Amino acid sequence: MPRDPLDSIAKIESFIISIPRDTPYLGPLREGEFINEKGYLIRNGNRSIYPSSDLSVIIKVTAESGKVGWGETYGIAAPEAVKAIIDNLLAPTLIGKPVGQPAVMFEDMYDMMRVRGFFGGYYVDAIAGIDIALWDLFGKCTNLSISELLGGRRHHTLPAYVSGLPRATLQERCDMAQDWVAKGYRAIKFAAAVSDDGIVTEMAALREAVGPGVDLMVDLHWKFEASEAIRLIRRLEEHNLYFAEAPCQPEDIEGQARVARGIGVPLALGEEWRTVYEVRPRLTAATCGIIQPEIGHTGITSFQQIGHMAQAFHIKIIPHASISVGIFMAASLQATAALQRVPYHEYQHSIFDRNLRFVTGDMACAEGHYTIPTGPGLGVEPTEELFQYVVAE
Template sequence: MRITGITTHVVGTPWRDLTYVLVHTDEGLTGVGETRMLGHTDALLGYLREAEVNHIAGSDPFAVEDLVRRMKYGDFGRAGEIVTSGIAVVEMACWDIKGKALGAPVWQLLGGKVTERVKAYANGWYTTERTPEGYHAAARGVVERGYRALKIDPFGNGRLELDAAASRYAVSLVEAVRDAVGPDVELMVEMHGRFSPATAVRLARELAPYRPAWLEEPVPPENLKALAKVAERVEMPVATGERIHDRIEFRELFESQAADIIQPDVGHIGGILEARKLAATAETHYVLVAPHNVGGAVLTAASLQLAACTPNFKILEHFNDFADAEIAKVVRGAPEVDPETGCFTISYAPGLGVELDTEAAAAFPRQRARFDLWAEGWERRRPA
């Protein structure tokens, strides 16, 4: 079997564009991959056009390791987010083809499952009025849908510092959510890499009574010593990793013990197997894995293949129930959260278990949506 070429399909939503890639073969099998870029969609599409000629066309889709190696190192330049995202969409599509050809889910090809269910946490639910009352009502709705975990970024437009009034207001939002969901629901707090270590530590202490399940990306991701400084001074778990796009770059993070939970994005880090290799290294450092997952149903399905065969997998982020109602028909077989358990059930369907409906996708043209963390009212417009 050989890859004959790829086609790309960009699906637009009001708050982000999703890039789907179909990998075609000479035996008629087609695989699908997906990622979500932030303002770099054209760069990704350009890279994929070149990679199709240089590396992809003519390759054996079963030889995943060889194709990834050539795409990552064959052009000599260092692989940044664009390259690793391009590798990811092609890599997961190759696994989809391989699973379909063999009649097996991808997790079966990666060593077999270690679980039947994967806990989900809700994101994108808080596109409501940014008040304690609004967040309280929205959070209640999340729990009523069956979720046992959810995440919130309560910090508005804070950057490096957050003044006293804004800090009190952020705490009031978290307090309202905790009151709404009760003591047993996991409540993750997102900081989006906004703050200085001192500010992050202060805010963590103010939020401690509401028992956050983790503090996410408290400082910008480039300085791991700053992250370690925070981790040493807070009692709650620290999570990070969505903006680290090469598993090799996690080495320093593990060595510094600056994070309790890593959040690689399967659509950015080079695909399913790359994420599985990273998870294995994390396991040797007693670190849990909770992938960043802000894509659509294909990326969710790919992340669940990883979850099924990863012993140190904690939980999976999920937007699709709250932010994607208008594009639900684009992907057939989309994973769903069981309202009784708040979990995904592992699929036994061959490959990724999902299919892209290209005709349905064409009804949602690209919107060139932006994610601007510092824009006024961004929380109401663009979850992340």
């Protein structure tokens, strides 16, 4: 096997992380919602399952030189499945491979299972986590940031939109929105799944609370049939809606296209898409005006492919941010900084702020903007404190 002058991969390890939280993601439990014996809950508003703790999977790639790259993947449901794929299928095939070829290794890992239909789901999530670690390691070997490795940093900060208002009542959510505006944020997204007083009522109340100068978005959580969604979004437009996210079931390409044609604001889609093979038919069908890639699903290699494809369709990119201990958030900021047409990046404040202590570096979010971490690779590394939350096998 040809040896890369930079270094070669010696070891790959994965760790499941579970960080307890007092209030579940999206806010307090509603009537009929409960945490089951495995630590998960189902939200009545969108019938989706969530963990009661912050769950994630961390990947450590060690080179023969001793240099280390860190990755993280989407692990909020059954992270054991992702870990098994990494440990048993992917990691053994990469030992001895040259460090400086993360995109090649992404393609090789993807090809290993594509004939069995695994073009999405946990298999690609596992690839995504390793891919982030490989790019981080490559950056450390070259002393370049990931933004630089991807061709250059266009943005040194990124506007952040506040995602979610996890309070029990509408008045409390309006008060919380006003607090964020006072801190310098100019964009807020609310969640239809917990809009107990009605989605239109929530939108109207939030607009009154924050005034005309703040961009308001809504996440509709795949709740509606296309005609229902069009009628609802049209009513929200009266309150100057910035975008509507995920109105129809994600597999309903025709419904998404109908909604996009029938409304006067951009439709935002894509947090669940992992590769350009999922993105391309949806863009050619004109399903959205904003794409929301989630780097915990895509990794850096696929994230960039999706970002460049979106730019070819003249579509804006507003990356999604899920539960993260901070590693893939750094990756998302680094990769996003190398793209054009990025008006915002999602800011999961109830997760990002409290988990920032688990990474080193200067990554931050304040006064309406993300600070993109500086330094080689991701610009962050996990702290020792994080490993107190590793789930024992």
